[in-house]
Structures are given as structure tokens and as C-alpha cells.
Amino acid sequence: MTMRILGIETSCDECAAAIVDDGSHIVSNIVATQIAHHAEWDGVVPEIASRLHVEWIQDVVNRALLEAGCGMDGVDGIAVTARPGLAGSLLVGISFAKALAWATGKPLVGVNHILAHLYAPLLAGDIPYPFIGLIVSGGHTLICRADGFDDIHILGTTIDDAVGEAFDKVAKHYSLGYPGGIAIDRLARNGDSRACRFPIPKLDKGDHRYDMSYSGLKTAAIRQLDAFWDNSYPRSDENLAAAFEKAAVDILVSRLTRAIDDTGIRTVVVGGGVAANTYLRSQLTGRADMQVVFPPLALCGDNGAMVAGIGFRMMQRGDRDDMTLNASPRVSSFKRGR
Numbered sequence: 361m362t363m364r365i366l367g368i369e370t371s372c373d374e375c376a377a378a379i380v381d382d383g384s385h386i387v388s389n390i391v392a393t394q395i396a397h398h399a400e401w402d403g404v405v406p407e408i409a410s411r412l413h414v415e416w417i418q419d420v421v422n423r424a425l426l427e428a429g430c431g432m433d434g435v436d437g438i439a440v441t442a443r444p445g446l447a448g449s450l451l452v453g454i455s456f457a458k459a460l461a462w463a464t465g466k467p468l469v470g471v472n473h474i475l476a477h478l479y480a481p482l483l484a485g486d487i488p489y490p491f492i493g494l495i496v497s498g499g500h501t502l503i504c505r506a507d508g509f510d511d512i513h514i515l516g517t518t519i520d521d522a523v524g525e526a527f528d529k530v531a532k533h534y535s536l537g538y539p540g541g542i543a544i545d546r547l548a549r550n551g552d553s554r555a556c557r558f559p560i561p562k563l564d565k566g567d568h569r570y571d572m573s574y575s576g577l578k579t580a581a582i583r584q585l586d587a588f589w590d591n592s593y594p595r596s597d598e599n600l601a602a603a604f605e606k607a608a609v610d611i612l613v614s615r616l617t618r619a620i621d622d623t624g625i626r627t628v629v630v631g632g633g634v635a636a637n638t639y640l641r642s643q644l645t646g647r648a649d650m651q652v653v654f655p656p657l658a659l660c661g662d663n664g665a666m667v668a669g670i671g672f673r674m675m676q677r678g679d680r681d682d683m684t685l686n687a688s689p690r691v692s693s694f695k696r697g698r
């Protein structure tokens with residue numbers, strides 16, 4: 361019998377809901393983006409984000425049900441992102457999901473946003489465990505070994521800024537467009553990355569073998585451009601975007617390569633908003649030493665389908681949350697080590 365899950369995602373600036381059958385078949389997937397509302401500030405304003413979620417959430421969930429052609433009586437369970445994320449934003453989705461669960465008597469489960477991103481590519485087909493996961497978004501940058509949908513061991517993380525955050529901050533500083541990652545990706549296609557050779561952080565010792573750092577690159581791009589620019593190239597936005605993007609992605613690729621060489625696990629699953637990046641995709645696709653699985657572009661950023669997908673797996677196992685389900689803004693403690 362089919363198990364139909366409603367997934368709700370409000371951890372940041374996307375107000376999203378989806379209906380997914382058996383954790384694999386997307387029946388509907390509605391993402392209402394707040395991009396236009398934050399563009400004026402070149403970044404997500406938490407207060408605005410939560411207020412818009414409050415206004416939009418019911419309509420977004422209704423649209424997901426409408427597109428799926430069912431009412432709440434056709435839904436077997438409700439999954440909602442509960443951590444990590446912006447507290448005020450998370451609380452809107454959680455409170456809405458709780459109210460819905462209470463009113464309909466349907467089971468409820470709170471989902472980890474990072475695990476949900478890692479699940480997104482699995483909506484398109486099964487991927488056998490173990491695999492190496494690379495989560496790259498505005499809030500997170502991590503490499504892990506995944507032995508199951510919620511059994512992950514962190515190999516490395518950023519020690520400072522997230523990679524998407526670095527894209528966003530550099531784009532903001534040079535007024536390249538918003539959201540910064542998408543703007544830089546677009547500009548970089550017409551730029552030459554040789555115009556500027558940014559320093560690559562050397563985090564090679566012991567515990568830092570798979571860790572990444574973005575604050576140095578961000579500072580170099582924003583404050584020390586003169587020192588790294590090759591003046592035989594014009595100082596164009598396109599060249600800056602290409603050079604920054606190359607450095608940012610090369611950091612990820614070098615750590616990832618190390619992780620697959622050390623573990624011998626050659627299947628790589630990428631998730632999160634930066635997984636949409638054209639240069640990252642080109643660098644990891646077609647390599648002899650790894651098989652990489654990217655989510656379809658529509659599932660790279662925040663969405664309800666990935667939440668419903670992993671929610672199905674959790675509910676199938678018997679996981680349930682009650683009315684005490686709460687938001688936790690920080691990442692829960694994953695196991696660290698190989």
C-alpha cells in the first residue's frame with residue numbers, strides 16, 4: 361500500500377510543501393521563494409523570512425494538496441524540517457505541521473534539513489550505501505560518509521563560512537546580483553578564471569584532513585583583490601566571478617577527492633543550493649575515480665519533496681514526534697571520523 365507523505369520546509373527563505381509517495385515518487389512540489397523580498401538587502405533577513413512564512417504557509421500546503429489531487433484525508437503522515445535553520449522560520453513550519461497533525465490525527469515527524477538535502481538525489485532513484493555525501497549550501501559545507509539515510513559520519517566541515525555564504529558575500533560586496541551564487545555562476549561562464557589566482561587554504565593536518573575554509577578566500581576577494589589580480593586581464597565582474605568560483609569549487613573538489621581516495625568509496629552524492637553550480641558539476645562529472653549523483657536542479661535548493669522523502673523513511677521505521685516537537689537552529693551532533 362502506498363504511503364503518502366506531506367513534506368513542509370520553512371528553514372530559511374523558501375516556503376515549500378510537497379506530496380511524495382513511498383519516499384520516491386514526487387506527486388507535487390511547491391516552492392514559493394522569497395528571493396524578491398530579500399533582494400533589497402542582498403541577503404536573507406530572518407524577521408522578514410518568518411513573517412512571510414506565516415502569511416504563505418497555508419496557501420503553499422493547499423497548493424501542494426491541490427496539485428496532488430487529494431485532501432488531508434489522502435495523506436498518511438506529515439514531515440517537517442525541524443533543524444537546523446533560522447529559528448523563527450523553522451517555528452512557522454513546525455507550528456503549522458503540529459496544528460495540521462492535531463486537527464487531522466495524522467502522524468508527525470521532524471526532519472533534519474541536512475539529511476533531507478542528502479536524500480534529494482534519492483528521489484530520482486535508489487543509490488546504494490555507503491556513499492560519500494557533499495552538502496554545500498548557504499548555511500552548510502560538509503563531507504560525510506553515509507551508511508544509511510540518517511546514519512552519517514562527518515569527515516570534514518567548513519571551519520568558518522559556508523561555501524554558499526562566501527558566494528553570497530562576495531556577490532553582495534561587488535553588487536553582482538542576488539542570490540549571489542546564481543549571479544556568480546552566470547557571470548563566470550563569460551569570464552576567465554586565470555585573471556586572479558586566489559590562495560587555497562592549506563588545512564592538511566590530522567583532524568583537518570577533510571575540512572574546508574572560506575573566510576580567507578572571502579577576505580582575499582573582498583579586501584585583497586589587488587594583491588591577487590593579474591593585470592594582464594581586465595578587471596571585469598565576469599573575470600572576478602570565474603576566478604572566485606574556481607577557487608571556491610577547487611577547495612571542495614580537493615577535499616572530496618581526498619575523502620574518496622582514503623575511504624575507497626567512489627559514489628558521491630551532492631546536495632544543497634551550491635550543487636546547482638555549473639563549474640562544480642563540470643568538475644565532478646565524467647571522472648574515472650568517482651560516480652557522482654547530483655539532484656535535478658529543482659531539488660538542489662530547499663524544497664518539501666526531500667523532507668517528505670526522508671520523512672517517509674523515518675515513519676516507515678516507526679519514528680514519531682509529538683506536540684513537543686521544537687526547532688533547533690544548530691546542527692545536531694553527527695558522528696565524526698571515518
Ligand code: KG4
Binds near residue numbers: 372499632637660
Ligand atoms: O540549500 P539552499 O537553497 O539553502 C540553504 O540551506 O542554505 O542553498 C542556498 C545557497 C545560497 O548561498 C546560494 O547563493 C547558493 O546556494 N547557490 C549557488 C547556486 N545556486 C544557489 N551557489 C553557486 N552556484 C549556483 N548556481
Ligand code: ZN
Binds near residue numbers: 477633
Ligand atoms: Zn538547504
